Amino acid sequence: MVSTLKMRNPATAELLGEVKEATREDVQKAMTVAQSARSIWEGVLLKERLGYMKRLRENIVDQADELADHIAKDTGKVKLEALMSDIYPTVGMIRYYERKAASILKTKRVPTPMILMGRTSRVEYRPMGVVAVISPWNYPFQLSMVPIVSALIAGNVVLYKPSEISSWTGKVIEGLFSSLALPKGVFQVLQGGKDTGRHLVDSHPDKIFFTGSVATGKKIMQSASEGLIPVELELGGKDPMLVFADADLDRAVNGALWGGYTNAGQTCMAVERVYVESSIYDEFVRRVKEKTETLRMGWTDEADLGSMTSLQQINIVESHLRDAVEKGARILCGGKRINRETLHFQPTVLVNVDHSMRVMQEETFGPVLPIMPFSSEEEAVELANATPYGLNASIWSTDMQKANRIAAKMDSGNVCINDVMVGVANPHLPYGGNKESGVGRYHGPEGLLTFVHPTSVVTHPGKKTREMNWFPYSKEQYEAVLSLIRLFYGSNPVQGLKGLKQIVKEFFRSE
CATH class of the missing domain: 3.40.605.10 (Aldehyde Dehydrogenase; Chain A, domain 1)
Structure with a gap:
């Protein structure tokens, strides 16, 4: 029996067509x-x-x-x-x-080490x-x-x-x-x-x-x-954004909005947790809520946010929000679908959150910004690293010395300072995650x-019938190898020089 996949526009429910699923035989x-x-x-x-x-x-x-x-x-x-x-x-x-x-x-x-004198070495890259x-x-x-x-x-x-x-x-x-x-x-x-x-x-x-x-x-x-x-x-990722009191607040707010809501939050490098220094927390939250409410949803050239792509993912987003609210979180804006015909989900600001909530531990992959205060640099680092993920992190501060110091402490494959997600756009940089965010790097x-x-390849001219490390073994051969080790790797190379004559003799002995 031939199985097919129906292709639909999730923003309009329009049927785009069908494709045949490949079988085991295919x-x-x-x-x-x-x-x-x-x-x-x-x-x-x-x-x-x-x-x-x-x-x-x-x-x-x-x-x-x-x-x-x-x-x-x-x-x-x-x-x-x-x-x-x-x-x-x-x-x-x-x-x-x-x-x-x-x-x-x-x-x-x-390079080829001295003990392998006479040979050349190379690395070939084979498909x-x-x-x-x-x-x-x-x-x-x-x-x-x-x-x-x-x-x-x-x-x-x-x-x-x-x-x-x-x-x-x-x-x-x-x-x-x-x-x-x-x-x-x-x-x-x-x-x-x-x-x-x-x-x-x-x-x-x-x-x-x-x-x-x-x-x-x-x-x-x-x-x-x-x-x-x-x-x-x-x-996946559960990427933290750390906003310090000395950050450019307007830039940080705008970065949080784009980092959290672009592609309806369905980005592995999306901002999924926002930690804000306590002294600016209330002002940051106020501005994020205010700007979130101005974002335009739809599917035209004038829209800021399109729809989500997967109904299953919407179900995950809704379950994360339910769990958070049941544990004391508060939705400041958004938090629901626009209608049941399409997959548009309102951009959501969430406060009163903590790490007992799924929304702060599991990948939400939707337009949700949970915001939590911190009181010290040490606490911010601890919170940022306290998930199984390690894909991307962003640090927001005008103190570059501090920002770089904190960036070095992030258990993350990618880090941005006063920016968000842009590392993936630089083709010169490797991309990938630590911990459960992945294995390996590309780009x-x-x-x-x-x-x-x-593939390593070592070449010898092949004109000697015997090498100094080949059979048959002898006491002189042992002394020559010991002298080589002392000469090149010991704390007192002079010891090795004492056996130089034996080294030369063994090296050039071909029979």
Whole structure:
């Protein structure tokens, strides 16, 4: 029986179309084709692979307005956010790799220690093979395209499963790659839900790159471990924002609003917890509430906030708010859906919160700003690090010495000072999380190196029949090795010099 996924605009409930879900047999067939294509793509010169990606970038830019419209309809986000947070980072990353990939992936000569005299050493970066990219629905274009492009540039072939919630963007991406006329099997799309994802993991790819929830990431890691498949997991966050009394308050308030509400709060790097120094807490809360109430919801070019994308996620947001209110929290504004036909959820300011509440411990992934006071730098750091997550943190202070000192104490893969979430937009920087926020890094040089096997190669001219460390062993050989260790690594190299004659003798002895 053929199963299909219905694609709807969550902001209007408009039916966009249907796609067929890939079965186990479809996945196995795709894997067979990919295995046949891997040697072909690996044999394509890096310069040619980058040529394909250059054309891809240019096609994306040429179609940017249309693509932004597609992404907005698929996710319910406003069109500017689709352009700004999905398309812009993607083309920026492609351009970065066009310029940097050759130096990142170039074979590198490395020093050879004295004891291995006569040899040369190098590191080669070899493709892994078939990479499975499983992407999320919140930024379905950027969070699909960047790992796909990175894996392809590094010489791998890709099996790509879009989220079942944003299948239409998956179709759009498939169309962009179809226009490149890549060799058969280099890039294939497998639409579907959890079953398709499980079949893809079970097909034993050479690497799995997953972006999504912590719960699903743990299941993928467990399944992958049975075949020792390397995984990279870009997971959730519960990102803290620390606002000190000496911060620029207007900037901090505006940063909190954008960091908490952009993409309807459905961002793994979103501001999900705000800690404000007690002396400015009341004023900060007043301004945040006041500005939150001016934000425009809808789905037009004039809207600030679009809809949420997933009904299941709305249920999580509502459960977090219920739990918080039951434990004493107070909703200052927002806190509910606009209607039951679409997935618009009001931006919400929450106070009287503490760490006994789910909204301060679990990823909410919605337009909710819980705000809590702190009284000291030490307390702020302790609160910020007191969750299982460690993806992003922001520090707000005009005292740069203090801000940098606190940033160094954040158990987080990414930190911003007087800014929010922008690290992900700099293609030179690695991106990823600590603790339950993920495993591994991509973007920057790490974004290519995560898709290759660094391979060490040592070369000897091969003109000697024996090395000093080979059989047969002798007392003289022992003394020579001991002298070498003392000479290069001991506190008194003179001891090693005493055996220099024996070292030379053993080194040049070939019989």
